[in-house]
Amino acid sequence: MNDIKMKVNGREVTGSVEGRTLLVEFLRNDLRLTGTHVGCDTSQCGACLVHVDGEVVKACSMFAAEADGREVTTIEGMANADGSLNTIQQAFQDHHGLQCGFCTPGMVMAATTLLRDNPKPSETDIREYLDGNICRCTGYHNIVKAIMAASGQEVDRAALAAE
Incomplete structure (x- = not known):
């Protein structure tokens, strides 16, 4: 198990994941941020896109441990501060x-x-x-x-x- 820490949608989060845990699995299963979808499991469809340190990344092709110490933004973090749509x-x-x-x-x-x-x-x-x-x-x-x-x-x- 790997202990990881990252900032997700502006909030510090921690977790303990297996080395093979994908970022999309960590976001959906551990953090319950289910807006990031799994459409193909093969990095072909783009449904799982998130931003990692400001760059667009397919979360189904990145291990959660690779996001350790980084800043991740999901669709849930895209709304305006007051909760309205951007x-x-x-x-x-x-x-x-x-x-x-x-x-x-x-x-x-x-x-x-x-x-x-x-x-x-x-x-x-x-x-x-x-x-x-x-x-x-x-x-x-x-x-x-x-x-x-x-x-x-x-x-x-x-x-x-x-x-």
């Missing part, structure tokens, strides 16, 4: 980027990193960046609209409809 979360709601909602946490985490690194992405930029995130409902159209809106850009509905 700009990206609100845009997903406003532009119907949710569909069934299973992929949404990973999409929001990816979108957050994309907009940090590229505040005004094109529709192509968004689609390319989300290449590692799978939406089983084929809701990409509205997800792209939501991210465009969150970036403060006008959504070109005609161009999106043509895709």
Whole structure:
């Protein structure tokens, strides 16, 4: 067993995990932060995305012990301090980027990193960046609209409809 300590969503947490325990398992099972989803168990779908020290990481491909001493942000930590939805979360709601909602946490985490690194992405930029995130409902159209809106850009509905 490995004793680990990390900051999760701004709060210091500790735990004792086996070496093979994945970060997603620690978050979901030990900390009960179930917003981080397990969609494929093979690092293909992006449903498990979290931020580790500010960088987007697939929590199903990182051991919990690798996060020892680091700062982790999950979808639960993305809301504003008052509990209201942040700009990206609100845009997903406003532009119907949710569909069934299973992929949404990973999409929001990816979108957050994309907009940090590229505040005004094109529709192509968004689609390319989300290449590692799978939406089983084929809701990409509205997800792209939501991210465009969150970036403060006008959504070109005609161009999106043509895709």
